[in-house]
Amino acid sequence: MLIMKNINKIFQTADIQTHALRDFCLQVNEGDFVSVTGPSGSGKTTFLNIAGLLETFSNGEFLLDGEDVGKLNDNGRSRMRNEKIGFIFQGFNLIPDLNLYDNVDVPLRYRGFNAKERKFRIEQNLERVGLASRMKHLPSQLSGGQQQRVAIARALATDPRFLLADEPTGNLDSEMAQSVMSLLEDINQQGTTIIMVTHDAQLAQRAKRTIQVKDGKVSELENISRQHNQAIA
Amino acid sequence: MFSYYLRLAWISILRHWGLSLLMICAIGLGIGAAMTTITVNYLMSANPIPEKSAQLYYVQLDSWDVNDPFDDGLNPPDQLTYTDSTNLMLAKQAFRQNVQTQAFGVIEPEDPEMLPLIVNGRANSADFFPMFNVPFIYGSGWSNKSDESKEFVVVLSKATNDKLFGGADSVGKSIKLEGNMLRVVGVIDNWQPKPRFYDITTGAFNDSEDVFVPFHLIADEKISRSGNTNCWKPSGDGFQAFLASECIWTQFWVELKTEQDKADYQQFLNAYVQEQKQFGRFQRPLDNRLSHVMQWLESQEVVADDAQMMMAMSLMFLLVCLLNTVGLLLAKFLGKAPEIGLRQALGASKRTLFSQYIIESACIGILGGLLGLTLAFIGLKSVESLYGDYMKGLASLDTNMAISAVVLALVSTILAGLYPTWRACNIQPAQQLKSQ
C-alpha cells in the first residue's frame, strides 16, 4: 500500500520558489493499476520520482508498505527501490554496453542473489516478455518495443510490489504501445501494483483507476466507482 | 571553411576548457621534456667542424702491452707515444699533420703591478691552425719553418690578449711564460668548438686553451705538460727516459684530402709499425686506425650516458603524454556524437568532419607546442644551472630546435588525433538522432 499525505515538493532557486507538488494526497492499494495524467509541467513526473524514491520531498508523509519513506537515508532508499519498486522509463534506459541478459541482471546483482537464482529469474522474465531467444543481443539490435519489453523484464526480475511506469509507450508506435499495455495488464492481473504516468487519455482509460494532476495537486478522480464496484462484485 | 573550422575548434576548446587544458599541459610537458634532452644530445653530438670533418683523421697505433691489451683489445690506445708522433711528424706523409698535448704555465706580465696569470695551454705543431680552421683577429699561426728552427712563438686566445694587452694588436710583442720570452704571432678570435673535438682526452666540452705554443717547448722542457699520461712499462729516470718510453701522452691528427690519400696513409702507418716491430716494439697484432672527426667522437662516446638515458626516458614520457591525448581526444570527440550526428544530417560529409576535428587536434597541438617550447627553455636553463660547467654551451635553444619543437608537437598531436577523428567520422547519424 502506498499512502501520501500532504506531500510538498518545493524547488528552490536563487530567487524563485516553485511548488512542484502542493499538499499532494494519494492512496494506492495493493493490486491497483493507477494511471496518472496531466498536462506538461503539472508535476506528474515529480510525483513519479517521489513515489519511486528517486527524489526526496520537502515535507509531508509518505508511507510505502507501511514504512515511513521520509525517515530513510540514501542507502535505505536504494535498498527499498531495489526490493519493492520496478521502473519502466519512456526512454527504456537499457545499458547500451550490456546485452539483454546482463541488463536484466543489473538489479539482481544489487539485490545480492546468488548466480543460480539470478539465472533463473533472468530467463524466467525474459521468457515472460517473449525475448528469451535473444538474450545475447545488445539493446541497439532491438526495436523500440522490444527494448521496452526488456526494460519490463528487468523491472519484474526482482518481484517488485510496485511497478512505476513513466510514459512507457511514449516512444512507441500504437501497435507496439498496445502490446506493451497488454503486458502491463497481465502483470497487474498477477498481483503487481502499477502506477503509470501518461498523457495519452486513451491509454489512461485502460487502467483501473485514473487520477489527474494539475498544479501539483490531485485534482480529480474518475471512474473510481466503476473499478470499485467491480472489485466489490 | 578553414576559418570556420578554426572558430569551431576554438569554441570547442573553450567549452571543454578543463579537458583542453589537460591535453595542452600533457603535450607541453611531453614536448618540453623531449626537446630539453634532444637539444642536449643534439649539441653533444654536433659536428664541430662540418666543412672538413671528413678530411681530418685522428691517428691510433696499437703500441700497448702484449700481455694486457689496452681497452681489453677492443680499441687501440687513445694517444701516441712521443717516439711515434715525432716519427710521424718527420715523415710528413700527410697533407697536414699536427702533434699536440695539453700544457700549463704561469705568465708573468711586464707590469709588476699585475698579478701573474696561470694559463691552460696547448703545445702543438704549426699545422694545427690551418688544419682546424682556427679564426684569427690579429696575425696568424706560426709557420712550419719556425717549428723546424724551434722559434719561441705563441698564439694567444682573445681572452688572454684582452687581459695582457687590453685587446690591442699584440703581434710582434713578447710575453714571459714560465720564464721564456715568447713572441706573439697571432691572436685567435672567439673559438670554442663544441665538442672540443681536437682533444677529447682532456674533456670533450672544456673551453679551448688560453695560449698555443710550439710542441718543441715541451720536448725541450721549457714548459710543463698536463693532460693524461698512460704507461704500461716503467720508463726509467729523467725526462729523456720519459720521452723515449712507451708512455702515451701525445695526440696526432692528419689532414687527408681524398679517400686515396687516406688509403695511402693507412698503408704508410702499417709499414711504419712493421718497421718498428723489428726494434721489439708493437708486439700486438697490427691495429692502426684513422678515424675522421665524427668517427672519433663516436668511438670516444662523447655523448654522455646520462644524456642518452634521459633522452630515452623523455621520449617515453612524450609517448605517455600522447597516449593521454589520444584518450582525451577520443573521449571528447565521442562525447560529441549527437552533434556529429546532427551535422551529418545537416549535410556534413566525412571529409568535412575529418577536417574539422583534425584542425581541432592541430590547434591543441600548436598550443601544446608553444607551451612545450617555453618549458624546454625553462628546462634547458635548469639543466644548465644544475649541471654547471659541464653543460656550459650545451643547453641553448636555437631557431632550428624551436621550430622543431612546435613541428614535433603539431605532428604528434595530429597523429594522436587521427584515431579519435576517424572514430568521430564513423558515427552513425541515424542512431544519434533516434536517441535524441
Next chain:
Amino acid sequence: MLETGLILRALARNKIGALLIALQIALTMTIMVNAIFMIQDRQQQMQRKSGLDEKNSFYLTNTVFGQDYNIQAHLQTDLHTIRNTPGVVDAIQINAIPLSSSGWSMALQHEPGEDKDAVGTAIYMVDDHAINSMGLTLVAGANFQPEDVELRKEGQSTWPAKTIITQAFAENLYPDNWQSAVGKTVYISQTQPIQIIGIVAALQAPWNGWNGVERSMLVPFQRESKGSYYFIRTEAGRRDELMPIIEKTLAESDKKRIIRRVTTIEDTRERSYRQHNATNKILTTVVITLTLITGFGIVGLAIFSINRRTKQIGTRRALGATKGQIMRYFMMENFIISTFGIIIGCFGAVALNMWLVNTFNLSPISFQLVAFGVITLFIVGQLAVLYPARKAAMIAPATATRTI
C-alpha cells in the same frame, strides 16, 4: 568483486579507451621503476664515505713560477707555517685530492714481472702527517716514520720502500684475511718491491666513477714539483675562518708562486657529484610529472566516461544501486584496467632495465622496486578515480526519468 564480470564485458565494448589508459599506466610504471632505480643507484654512490674529515678540511694549490727557486726549502717552511697556525690540526703536501677527479694511479702485484696480474690503485704521495691531516683511521699496522719520507724528483721512477693501503685494497689483495697484508711485500711498477706497513679504514681514489674507487695507497714522498697541493685539516668549526688566513699568509710569504683554488672538501664533494645530483633532480621531476599526467589523464577520461553514462548511472541508482555500489563500480573498473597496465608495465620495466644494463652497464633492478611500482600505480589509479567515482555516485537517481 560482485561485478567483475559485468565490468569486464562493458570494458570489452570500449577496448580502445581502456587500452589507452592501460598503456599509459604500463609506460609510467616502466619509466618510474627505472628512474627510481637510477636515482637510488646514484644516491648509494654519493653516500660512500671518502675517509676524510670532510667537514674540517680544505686544500689549495701552490704553483711556483719563479726561476732558481728552492722548492724543497720552501715546502718545509710552508708546512711549518701552516702546521703552526693556531686552529690547524695538521697539514701535508699531497699530489692529488680525493673526489677531485684528477690524480695518479699505479698498480700493485703479488709477484714481480711484466706479465703478472696487477691491481690498480690511486696513489697519494704524502708524509708521516697524512693520517692525522686527512683524518684517516689506522686499523692495522703502523704509520710512516719521519725518516721514511723521501724527496721525489720530477720524473723519478723509483718508489719508496713502504706503503699504507686502504682496507678495501687489502681485501682485494688478500681476500682470505685482509689483516695479513701488514708486513707483506708487493711489487709496484712491475718489479720494485714495496712493503705494506699499515692499513687505513677508508680513503677514496680521486675518481668517483671508477669501480676501484675504494682502492688507494699512501707512499712517503715529498715532491719537488712546481705544482702541488697542500691539504689542511683544522679544529672542528674553524675551517672557514682559517681558509683566508692561510691563503694570505702563504701568498704574502713569497711572491714567486701563486696560491690558488682554496677549496673545501665539502665543495669538492659537491662538484664531484654535481652531475649525479642534477640527474637525480631531473629524474625525480620526471617521475613526479609523469605520475601526475597519468593521474590526471585517468581523472579526465573517467569524468568524461561518467558524463556520457549519466543516464545509465541514474538508471542503476533507480534500480537500487547504492552510492557505495556506484563508486565501487568505477573503482573496480579502474582496478581492472590498472591491473592490466601494471602487468604490461612489469614486463616493460624489466625490458627497459635490460636495455640499460646492456647499454650503460647498470645493474639489474630489484624485485622490491618493481613491487613498489606496482603498489604505487594501484594507489595512483584508485586515488585518481576517487573524485570521478564520487561524482558518479552523486548523480541523482531521478536522472533516469529525464527524457534528455
